Each structure stands twice: as C-alpha cells, then as structure tokens.
Amino acid sequence: MSRPLESIYTAIFIDAIVIKVRDGQVRNQPFYAAIGVDLEGHKDIVGIWPGQGDGESAKFWFACLTELKNRGVKDVFFMVCDGLKGLPDSIGSVFPAAKIQTCLDPPAAQQFPLRLEEALVPDRGRLKARLRSPHPGGR
Numbered sequence: 001m002s003r004p005l006e007s008i009y010t011a012i013f014i015d016a017i018v019i020k021v022r023d024g025q026v027r028n029q030p031f032y033a034a035i036g037v038d039l040e041g042h043k044d045i046v047g048i049w050p051g052q053g054d055g056e057s058a059k060f061w062f063a064c065l066t067e068l069k070n071r072g073v074k075d076v077f078f079m080v081c082d083g084l085k086g087l088p089d090s091i092g093s094v095f096p097a098a099k100i101q102t103c104l105d106p107p108a109a110q111q112f113p114l115r116l117e118e119a120l121v122p123d124r125g126r127l128k129a130r131l132r133s134p135h136p137g138g139r
Contacts, residue, residue, distance in 0.1 A: 005046055005071045009036040011078040012046065012068075015103075016056040028054040032064050036073075046073075058086030065094040 013035045021029040030051035036044050046068060051060050061084075076098040079091045088100050 003071070005068065005073050006036070006038050006044075007072055007074045009038055009046075009073060009076045010041070011037045011080055011101075012073075012076050013037075013080045014061065014064075015082060016051065016061075018055060030054070030056050030060075032056075032060065034064065034068065036076075046071075056084055058084055058090045061087055062090040062093060065090060069094055 014033070016030045016032045018028050018030050020026050030053065032047070032049040032051055033045065034047040036046040038044065047064060049060075049064050049067075051057065073095075076095045078101050079095065079098045080101045080103060081087050081091070083102050091098060091100055
C-alpha cells in the first residue's frame with residue numbers, strides 16, 4: 001500500500017486473523033488489519049497485510065506500524081490491540097507517545113458482550129440497562 005494517510009489518528013485498532021489459505025496445499029496464514037479513527041471520528045482501513053508463518057507476530061506488527069509511519073502517520077493517541085506478547089514494545093518503538101489499550105480476550109469478551117457501536121449510541125439509558133443486566137443478550 002502506498003496511499004498517504006492522515007498525520008494524526010485518535011485511535012488505531014490493530015488485530016490479525018488467521019485464515020486457511022490454499023496455495024498448493026491448505027495452510028494457516030495470518031492477515032494483519034489496522035483500522036484508524038481520525039480526529040473527526042471517521043473510520044478508515046489504513047492497512048491490511050498478509051503475514052508469514054501460521055500465527056500473529058509482534059515482529060511483523062513492528063514492520064506494519066513502521067509502514068504506517070512512513071505513509072505519513074506522525075501521532076496516534078490510542079493504539080487498541082490484543083494482549084499479544086511483545087506487541088506493546090513494537091507499538092512503543094514506532095509510536096512512543098501512543099497510549100496502549102488492550103482489548104479483552106475472546107473468553108472474557110463473551111462475559112461482557114457489549115459492542116462498540118452500542119457504547120457510542122446516544123441512548124445512555126439503554127446502555128446502562130445493558131451493563132447492569134446479568135444476561136449476555138441484555139434481557
């Protein structure tokens with residue numbers, strides 16, 4: 001990718017997904033994705049990279065984040081990521097001023113099924129009721 005990016009992002013969400021790929025034989029391949037939220041609140045896919053190996057790597061994320069910096073990103077307020085070992089160091093090397101916010105791992109996320117779009121709705125009463133509900137569906 002070579003498209004220039006915004007110089008400042010409020011947040012960049014990063015994660016990888018492992019997909020079975022058929023390349024002569026079927027194998028697992030990680031795909032790394034970064035979604036940026038600019039200062040006006042607009043979301044943008046700032047990068048998708050096919051990875052090597054069969055799992056997510058902090059070293060590969062370092063290369064992806066360095067590419068974002070080379071494409072014009074100067075500052076990020078929040079980097080939102082999972083708890084991958086070594087990832088905070090990779091982020092800190094490229095964007096030292098960024099605050100790192102780790103997401104819940106999938107088992108913990110199932111215990112707290114609140115989606116981002118629900119947290120951003122103007123109906124705070126519905127949101128508060130959902131947070132107090134002992135049921136995953138907010139019943």
